[in-house]
Amino acid sequence: MAPLKVAIVGVGNIGNVHARCYQANPKTKIVAVCDLVKEKADAAAAAYAARAFYSVREMLQSGVKIDCASMCTAGKENGGDHYTPTMELLSAGIPTLGEKPISNEVDKAKKMVALAKKKNVRYAIDLNHRFTPAAKLAKQWVEEGRLGHLHIINMTMWIDNPNETAEHFHARALHPHSIDVMRYFCGDAVKVQAFFNHGQTRDGKTRKCWSNLQANMLFENGVVGHLTGSYDAGGGFGLERCEVTGSLGRFVLEEACEDLTLYSRNNSGREAHHHLGGMTNFGETFASRIGVWVDQNLKKVKPERVDGSGEDALRAQKIIEACIASWNANRIVTVKY
Numbered sequence: 329m330a331p332l333k334v335a336i337v338g339v340g341n342i343g344n345v346h347a348r349c350y351q352a353n354p355k356t357k358i359v360a361v362c363d364l365v366k367e368k369a370d371a372a373a374a375a376y377a378a379r380a381f382y383s384v385r386e387m388l389q390s391g392v393k394i395d396c397a398s399m400c401t402a403g404k405e406n407g408g409d410h411y412t413p414t415m416e417l418l419s420a421g422i423p424t425l426g427e428k429p430i431s432n433e434v435d436k437a438k439k440m441v442a443l444a445k446k447k448n449v450r451y452a453i454d455l456n457h458r459f460t461p462a463a464k465l466a467k468q469w470v471e472e473g474r475l476g477h478l479h480i481i482n483m484t485m486w487i488d489n490p491n492e493t494a495e496h497f498h499a500r501a502l503h504p505h506s507i508d509v510m511r512y513f514c515g516d517a518v519k520v521q522a523f524f525n526h527g528q529t530r531d532g533k534t535r536k537c538w539s540n541l542q543a544n545m546l547f548e549n550g551v552v553g554h555l556t557g558s559y560d561a562g563g564g565f566g567l568e569r570c571e572v573t574g575s576l577g578r579f580v581l582e583e584a585c586e587d588l589t590l591y592s593r594n595n596s597g598r599e600a601h602h603h604l605g606g607m608t609n610f611g612e613t614f615a616s617r618i619g620v621w622v623d624q625n626l627k628k629v630k631p632e633r634v635d636g637s638g639e640d641a642l643r644a645q646k647i648i649e650a651c652i653a654s655w656n657a658n659r660i661v662t663v664k665y
């Protein structure tokens with residue numbers, strides 16, 4: 329089978345992470361790289377033996393054949409720049425894997441998802457935390473009934489991030505990931521109630537952004553959940569931990585891919601997996617997520633069947649906005665879908 333011809337838009341830090349995944353994947357060939365900053369586009373073109381472009385429009389007008397694209401711009405709250413280039417790619421009918429957050433503005437996210445639907449184009453987001461062998465097995469346990477009737481989900485995700493550019497940078501930029509994992513196991517949240525605070529830096533300065541968050545959630549299936557999030561943690565704290573309990577058992581998933589344990593409620597038996605599928609750390613989740621995206625494009629799966637879709641990312645962003653609205657209004661908020 330001929331390799332998929334890939335374009336990468338935005339070749340900063342994460343665009344180059346995507347590029348190295350495609351470069352290592354024998355099913356793909358990078359044909360175009362695009363960045364508004366000429367030096368970055370030129371450097372990436374040289375590194376990946378691709379053509380350099382300095383705008384999406386120029387790339388689309390060049391006639392270069394593109395089977396699918398990674399869209400890795402950033403901007404305000406790490407999502408402010410995604411809208412225009414994504415709309416250009418989707419308008420041209422190019423299947424697009426965007427970076428998270430789908431957008432920092434829900435209205436723009438809705439427009440991107442709607443355009444992909446209208447054009448019948450695959451549109452997915454790099455919700456890489458769930459694309460691990462451990463998360464896949466945990467999901468299988470849920471579906472097979474190993475946990476019984478689901479009761480509770482507890483999710484913690486935290487990193488060290490001193491960025492102070494927007495008051496809700498932490499919620500909008502980090503928690504698309506944690507909420508996507510919660511949705512993966514438990515479906516949509518319908519009500520949320522959240523508290524935020526301003527943390528302190530290591531040298532004792534109070535932060536400007538709402539850098540810590542605790543949110544309670546009620547899911548459509550009746551599960552009650554909790555999210556702990558922070559930009560004042562990470563390092564020795566680790567990155568994430570997800571625990572789901574049910575009438576028959578519970579699982580704990582550590583660091584997205586590192587340790588997965590199923591505990592039975594009826595006996596002391598447990599099933600433990602360490603580095604399932606040979607995946608040892610979070611960095612490897614990009615290749616596995618991109619691998620699924622590549623395979624789904626090669627198989628030409630229907631846009632509505634794409635894993636980690638734009639629609640999934642939009643729903644996660646709506647839950648984040650409901651958390652912010654809850655804090656601002658000091659009340660429980662019903663998520664608007």
Ligand SMILES: NC(=O)c1ccc[n+]([C@@H]2O[C@H](COP(=O)([O-])OP(=O)(O)OC[C@H]3O[C@@H](n4cnc5c(N)ncnc54)[C@H](O)[C@@H]3O)[C@@H](O)[C@H]2O)c1
Nearest residue numbers: 338340341342343362363364400401402406409413427428
């Ligand atoms: N999935 C993950 O685990 C993960 C981890 C970290 C960051 N991210 C996400 O990756 C994205 C990129 O982050 P980054 O750290 O690489 O940012 P970055 O600033 O290093 O790179 C973004 C690049 O996009 C370019 N750009 C902006 N607008 C453009 C346009 N219209 N056309 C072409 N190029 C354009 C910029 O010049 C820049 O080079 C963010 O959305 C971030 O949230 C995801």
